[in-house]
Amino acid sequence: MLRALMIRDMLLIDRLDLVFQPGLNVLTGETGAGKSILLDCLGFVLGWRGRADLVRQGADLGEVVAEFDLPPGHPAHAVLEDAGITVEDGLILRRTVTPEGRRQAWVNDRRAGAELLRNLSDGLVELHGQHDDRGLLDPRGHRQLLDQFAGSADLLVQVRAAWQSLSQARKARTEADARLAALRAEEEFLRHAVAELDKLNPEPGEDAVLDTRRRTLQAAAKVREDVARAVQALSIQGAEGAMRDAQRWLEGASDRAAEALEGRLDAPLEALARATIELADAQAGVERALDALDMDPAELERAEERLFAIRALARKHSVLPDDLGGLAQDLRARLGALDGSARDMAALEQAETQASDTHRAACAALTALRTEAAGRLDAAMAGELAPLKMERAVFRTVITPDAPGGDGADTVAFTVATNPGAPSGALNRIASGGELSRFLLALKVCLTQGAAGLTLIFDEIDRGVGGATADAVGRRLRRLADEAQVLVVTHSPQVAALGAHHWRVEKRVQGETTRSTVVPLSPPERVDEVARMISGDHVSDAAREAARSLLNA
Template sequence: MLVSLSIRDVVLIDRLDLVPGAGLTALTGETGAGKSILLDSLGLALGDRAEAGLVRAGAAQASVAAGFAPPPGHPALALLAEHGIGAEDGIVLRRVLGADGRSRAFVNDEPVGVALLRRLGALLVEVQGQFAQVGLADEATHAGLLDAFGRLGGERARTAGAHASWRAALRALADAEASVVSARKEEEYLRHAVEELARLAPEEGEEEALDASRRRMQQGEKRAEGYAEALAALSRQRGAATALREAARALDRLPQPNDEAEPPLAAIGRAQDAVAEAEMLLERLVADSGPDPQGLERAEERLFALRAMARKHQTSVDALPALLAELRGRLAALDAGEERIAGLAAAAAAARETYRSAAEALTAARTEAASRLDRAVAKELAPLKLEKARFITEVTALPEAEWGPDGSCSVRFLVAMNPGMPPAPLARTASGGELARLMLALKVVLAAGGTVPTLVFDEVDSGIGGATAAAVGERLARLAAALQVLVVTHSPQVAAKASVQWRVAKRSGKAGTVTTVTPLGEEERREEIARMLAGERITDAARAAADSLLAAGS
């Protein structure tokens, strides 16, 4: 709900800070005192059009800040989250208007566009008055309001889910058809590319292995020369083997006993074994490591063929196996395309039938709920001096091209204000006062289905009095049991029903004329209602009548 309203330099208001409470708040005061300025100020914070004339004479700029405390899960919080704006401590909408007519908008001190301010304002405050109807007059909201009134959330959710499934099935069918059309255009290319790649049969990691093998074969002659030189060094006349044999013979020729020579002889024996093993391994390497021109040629041909194929398809050699699989898949899709398309078409038709069934059930439920809504609104009209009016909820089937997640029918609230008149949209059928009262009747019936926590009624009691005004006040009080309601009123019967009453007045001084808003205590409220009853001269009879109204309203 609206928890604060701060106004600076707007027309006749120089500085005003208001703290609205829950329930019904009545704003009263003489004509011209500035009640409309308060609503214009609030409208500025809610994203209404900004005009330079709103800036107080002599001031450089005007500013309005409206603070809100929406309940958890309110749509306004989700909208702020979409735009990355935190709302842990509530929501503050602020508008600054310069004397040149330029304005800036802020949400929780973050600069935003006026469009976002307007969207948030529509979620937080609904204004109903003689010259401005927001919310119920918007036909886009009527289906949702009727569904909330009829408790059709389950039917609406099933319809939306079925519509999403149907659209997904249609997208899958369209994608498959487009894929087949595209594939047929390149069928010849696909078949040639698959044949060519399949003949080459690339393998993952093959390029690296071939390159390593090629380098080894290119170095084969140098390797063979190195192995032969090492073998020669071991086996030539003064090589390691000869030296070890001579050393062993020298130790064997020592006079006996020769025990101290045994350890070196054992070591020499082990060395002779190691040298013999080295000679054997080197001889094997020499035999196996000769140049292989044919093997090198085969490796190079394979490597060059793979790289040429990769360049042709503008990819890497390692990606060739995946490319072959992809092209084979596209060919398979082409070959089996008609069969797959037939299956997807059948699935889309089944999804359409599921949606149609759910939408028809929603339409039937809406039609029944519409009858109940019409009867409920009719009961509210007579006490509001609208006994000749006829409210109609129109449920109309839509052509298939307009079916959507909200169903296959449209919902409109229509009214005929007098017998014999054709029903027409709400905003084009009634005078200001009649329309405001009609909106009140509708709001009373539909209050449970709305998400806007704050309602503002501007002179909803215009042109009425007595019992009709009392009926208006009683309905506003009923609304205020569940919502925050602010009403600008000239009716003492309406003001007496309020839980809080503010008096709007003009005060003149050296600095000029300013508008003030004063919360009224019990005695002040009695005097204000007596003034509303009697006019400029307040009599004891007017005070007694005020006491009677206040007692009836409490």
């Protein structure tokens, strides 16, 4: 409920403090007195889009403060909780604007943006009028209104949960389809690559082992050539033969000329004997070394071929040689996914079918509930339209199939036919101004259930009607006010007389300055105001008597 509204330096208002009451609050005044200014200011503090030139001429800052009561369970509590704002009972919205258009807002002294204000306003205030395209005249909101009337909140939760499950199942199946298509596109490559890798079967670290073995074998081949030449040099064809020849020649010479040589060859012969022994040892050692270097000539070729094959395959797949094993595992897994895709896709399709059946069943139950509620709403509207002198008008809630989604599988539209047999259509296209006002009022009376904490504002909803019809409009407004706070801007004396609280909007001119203000009316002042609304500027005794009659009715 709107408890208070404080306005400073906005449009034609310099300073205004209003304290509103529960029930039916009426605001009256001459045309142009500034009643719309109050709505502009309230819309401003609620974050609604409106006119730009809001600051009073000559002022440095315009400000509006609105104070609301929030009963437990009010929808605004959830919005505030999401914003990290704690409210125990009251809610204070404050918003300022400079002449240059800079705006700032606060919610209970916490800085806030216009979006938060608008989200809060959805549960705080509803504005209705002949040009109200934000509320009952907006076909996009008719399904939600019918659901509120039907009490389908629990079933909507089921439908949305089923839709979420179906959406997830569809997404899983779609993603699996995409993966399968990608795998099928590279199936030939996968099978060839896996076969190639399996055939080579490289092991982690094998590249380094092969490279080391290759280098060893290459070095061994070169060394063996040198050792073999050394063996040849030490053999009977080399040093050994030469030494034996020398030894034989010296021994012969020593025997033939022993006296002449006087033993001079003995020492050399002994040395040759020792050298022969050492040479034999050297030859044996070199031959053993040569035997140790003996290898399969094809081993180097085999090592090189495998090393080059591993490196070529690594370059082909743009990985390191040691990563070929991991690549093989990945490719085998992708190939396995491809080979098992039929089984997996069948499971995903079954899950999607089950989710679709569950969602379809929940939608069907919701459609049935909406259809039943539509019948009740149409009957309730017929009962409301008759007292409003529209007993020949026909209101219908039309439910048509729609693409299934999170809110069911229905489109809902409120249609009217102003006379039997006349074509029906949207509210704002079929009804005239006065008829539209009464349709909207009747619809709001039928739809308002448990609206505690909500403020309903009707801006000249009674325009174009008078007499008994205006009285019926006022009584419907007063009935609405039993469940919600109602503020009505009216030019109808019948409606004004039924208000529990009455304010008059006045425009005052002082010198070159024009000001609008709002004053609460005492019982005698209400008589004069209703009489003015009946007779005009000249208030007669008869008009006062008629006003008293209306006020006491």
